[in-house]
Amino acid sequence: xxxxxxxLVILAEGEFRPHAAKTAxxxxxxxxxxxxxxxDSTRAGANARDLLGPAFDVPVVAxxxxxxxxxxxxxxxxxxxxxxxxxxxxxAIILRAIRAGLDVHSGLHTFVSEDPEFVAAAAEVxxxxxxxxxxxxxxxxxxxxxxxxxxxxxxxxxTDCAIGKMxxxxxxxxxxxxxxxxxxxxxxxxxxxxxxxxxxxxxxVVSDFVQGTCEWLSEEGEARGDWVFVEGQGSLDHPAYSSxxxxxxxxxxxxxxxxVHKPGLLEHDFDHLPERSxxxxxxxxxxxxxxxxxxxxxxxxxxAIALNTSLLDEAAARHEIERTAAETGLPCDDPFRFGGRSLxxxxxxxVEALPWIDRTEVTV
Amino acid sequence: xxxxxxxLVILAEGEFRPHAAKTAxxxxxxxxxxxxxxxDSTRAGANARDLLGPAFDVPVVAxxxxxxxxxxxxxxxxxxxxxxxxxxxxxAIILRAIRAGLDVHSGLHTFVSEDPEFVAAAAEVxxxxxxxxxxxxxxxxxxxxxxxxxxxxxxxxxTDCAIGKMxxxxxxxxxxxxxxxxxxxxxxxxxxxxxxxxxxxxxxVVSDFVQGTCEWLSEEGEARGDWVFVEGQGSLDHPAYSSxxxxxxxxxxxxxxxxVHKPGLLEHDFDHLPERSxxxxxxxxxxxxxxxxxxxxxxxxxxAIALNTSLLDEAAARHEIERTAAETGLPCDDPFRFGGRSLxxxxxxxVEALPWIDRTEVTV
Numbered sequence: 043x044x045x046x047x048x049x050l051v052i053l054a055e056g057e058f059r060p061h062a063a064k065t066a067x068x069x070x071x072x073x074x075x076x077x078x079x080x081x082d083s084t085r086a087g088a089n090a091r092d093l094l095g096p097a098f099d100v101p102v103v104a105x106x107x108x109x110x111x112x113x114x115x116x117x118x119x120x121x122x123x124x125x126x127x128x129x130x131x132x133x134a135i136i137l138r139a140i141r142a143g144l145d146v147h148s149g150l151h152t153f154v155s156e157d158p159e160f161v162a163a164a165a166e167v168x169x170x171x172x173x174x175x176x177x178x179x180x181x182x183x184x185x186x187x188x189x190x191x192x193x194x195x196x197x198x199x200x201t202d203c204a205i206g207k208m209x210x211x212x213x214x215x216x217x218x219x220x221x222x223x224x225x226x227x228x229x230x231x232x233x234x235x236x237x238x239x240x241x242x243x244x245x246x247v248v249s250d251f252v253q254g255t256c257e258w259l260s261e262e263g264e265a266r267g268d269w270v271f272v273e274g275q276g277s278l279d280h281p282a283y284s285s286x287x288x289x290x291x292x293x294x295x296x297x298x299x300x301x302v303h304k305p306g307l308l309e310h311d312f313d314h315l316p317e318r319s320x321x322x323x324x325x326x327x328x329x330x331x332x333x334x335x336x337x338x339x340x341x342x343x344x345x346a347i348a349l350n351t352s353l354l355d356e357a358a359a360r361h362e363i364e365r366t367a368a369e370t371g372l373p374c375d376d377p378f379r380f381g382g383r384s385l386x387x388x389x390x391x392x393v394e395a396l397p398w399i400d401r402t403e404v405t406v
Numbered sequence: 407x408x409x410x411x412x413x414l415v416i417l418a419e420g421e422f423r424p425h426a427a428k429t430a431x432x433x434x435x436x437x438x439x440x441x442x443x444x445x446d447s448t449r450a451g452a453n454a455r456d457l458l459g460p461a462f463d464v465p466v467v468a469x470x471x472x473x474x475x476x477x478x479x480x481x482x483x484x485x486x487x488x489x490x491x492x493x494x495x496x497x498a499i500i501l502r503a504i505r506a507g508l509d510v511h512s513g514l515h516t517f518v519s520e521d522p523e524f525v526a527a528a529a530e531v532x533x534x535x536x537x538x539x540x541x542x543x544x545x546x547x548x549x550x551x552x553x554x555x556x557x558x559x560x561x562x563x564x565t566d567c568a569i570g571k572m573x574x575x576x577x578x579x580x581x582x583x584x585x586x587x588x589x590x591x592x593x594x595x596x597x598x599x600x601x602x603x604x605x606x607x608x609x610x611v612v613s614d615f616v617q618g619t620c621e622w623l624s625e626e627g628e629a630r631g632d633w634v635f636v637e638g639q640g641s642l643d644h645p646a647y648s649s650x651x652x653x654x655x656x657x658x659x660x661x662x663x664x665x666v667h668k669p670g671l672l673e674h675d676f677d678h679l680p681e682r683s684x685x686x687x688x689x690x691x692x693x694x695x696x697x698x699x700x701x702x703x704x705x706x707x708x709x710a711i712a713l714n715t716s717l718l719d720e721a722a723a724r725h726e727i728e729r730t731a732a733e734t735g736l737p738c739d740d741p742f743r744f745g746g747r748s749l750x751x752x753x754x755x756x757v758e759a760l761p762w763i764d765r766t767e768v769t770v
Contacts, residue, residue, distance in 0.1 A: 151614070185678035185679055186676060186682045249609050249611055254646065279703060285617060285652045286613050286614065289649030292649065334695070338687065339645050
């Protein structure tokens with residue numbers, strides 16, 4: 043994907059809050075392009091600072107028209123509609139953006155580049171409609187590729203979806219870079235692709251090709267750096283998404299995993315049937331199960347715990363990090379809140395000591 | 407899918423042998439429609455009897471033209487080309503069949519109904535091009551549906567792909583029917599759909615919707631019978647397909663599983679890189695892992711072992727069945743070779759005794 047200079051405005055109508063707007067917040071925090079404003083008429087006057095801290099000064103406005111004088115080049119859809127269909131109010135904003143000469147960047151399952159009304163409007167004005175979730179034409183199953191010697195492939199896994207696996211991978215990549223090692227980030231979801239400029243939204247790939255696509259993405263990541271941090275998806279115990287999670291584990295065959303958990307979260311984010319709940323599993327059980335399941339195809343180990351302490355104040359966060367390190371016997375930190383340096387420094391020797399690092403024998 | 411009378415001819419050019427022609431053999435053995443002939447010019451003069459036993463008298467012929475006087479209504483593509491593209495010799499046979507007024511039934515990843523040359527020819531003659539692997543338009547994730555009380559959902563799982571999970575499910579359904587219980591079969595692959603007339607090729611579904619599709623198929627199966635036998639796919643330790651396998655386990659949330667194994671098979675059928683091999687895991691380990699992984703979402707138990715004893719003579723087969731029953735403490739038989747009655751009779755009380763059968767409480 044091209045990397046010409048962009049100036050973004052992000053559509054997050056009615057949803058500019060943590061979790062619901064995770065694409066918007068991820069792009070603001072980690073993306074390479076300036077974000078001029080966020081559109082959410084229900085929160086006009088707010089600022090991304092309120093959610094992400096003082097370094098992220100992006101105003102929330104009520105309408106696209108307020109942003110147009112600032113010269114945006116693209117509208118980025120930063121949220122997902124319930125049920126997958128575009129609400130009519132969003133359609134109107136997208137059409138207005140196209141007619142104002144803005145590209146549209148979308149991570150929705152419903153492709154904007156296949157919507158006849160958008161396509162016709164875009165053709166008239168000469169703007170681009172980019173679907174980050176569109177899978178590659180490549181349709182290949184795994185072939186059992188071994189990692190390039192010298193590479194260290196690290197996958198973030200989690201106790202739930204939407205708790206920060208992408209952010210942890212990005213923070214660890216940043217820390218690795220700061221430590222002077224060759225490193226890359228592999229995006230496996232639409233937000234990661236918007237940030238990094240390449241990758242595949244694995245949840246949109248035909249299931250027969252999930253592991254083959256991950257294997258290929260691993261090769262691409264290894265070509266870009268030695269320490270390859272892969273964004274995980276879902277969780278192994280999620281009623282709806284566990285198969286995508288396993289596809290990443292068996293497709294990337296990571297040398298090691300970092301397990302992401304959000305203290306305070308007790309149940310999966312899964313509220314379809316009010317009478318059902320799916321409790322999260324305890325960390326020690328999740329560590330054991332990840333290692334066991336990964337090991338069915340290639341050995342791997344959980345080498346660190348990354349906590350998302352957003353539900354805790356700073357003192358409670360530091361206490362929970364210590365408690366978790368003691369409970370699991372693993373390095374633990376919140377790299378989103380406190381930076382990834384200490385976690386990377388702690389996991390690095392553990393990864394280097396893995397018996398299967400740089401192995402040249404070929405049996406599992 | 408319609409069930410008007412059909413008379414099939416099956417294309418298996420160069421491949422009419424066990425494993426490679428598993429679609430052809432499955433349709434001959436279990437399908438509702440008469441099969442007039444199999445086309446394989448490399449084996450002309452042979453007969454399906456040689457592979458399936460005396461009840462299955464289907465001649466192998468060299469060319470389509472030899473079969474046309476017998477009045478076939480459809481050409482069924484009974485094999486998969488390496489690399490997914492249709493060899494030009496097959497294209498010629500398919501075109502000849504269309505022009506002779508035959509429908510084309512295909513389970514290939516490459517859809518015949520989207521091939522411009524086939525579509526044009528079919529339109530001229532007025533025949534149908536049917537792709538059994540085409541996924542439903544429905545794109546929904548799981549909602550955590552509970553099974554209908556009174557239903558018993560049984561999933562076949564395995565130690566490898568292509569070892570008989572579909573056949574075991576069909577034999578158990580037949581045995582359940584013979585025992586006078588209300589029963590149904592859920593097809594999750596193209597051969598099963600060709601046989602049963604409905605179902606979804608799960609490996610062709612977008613990964614985000616795999617578990618939601620399985621949940622929906624379970625509901626459909628439960629509407630058709632009390633004892634629901636679901637065709638499994640792949641294996642949990644397969645380098646290329648394990649995520650599809652897990653999608654079925656967490657999507658169908660079966661009350662119980664039947665583990666299929668082929669004694670004599672030591673490695674996964676996975677020969678992409680000559681220097682790599684992926685050994686199968688021992689049965690007791692696979693039983694434990696299936697129950698543990700299933701239990702992350704809903705409790706399930708392996709209640710029987712189905713052996714595919716095709717590599718053994720009858721005495722060795724019976725010995726291996728006894729040995730496996732002793733090793734695992736579970737009922738064991740080869741329902742393909744010896745019929746499914748004894749295995750169904752043995753697993754039935756075990757399923758009825760599961761603590762989660764007919765549970766009405768809603769926590770996991």
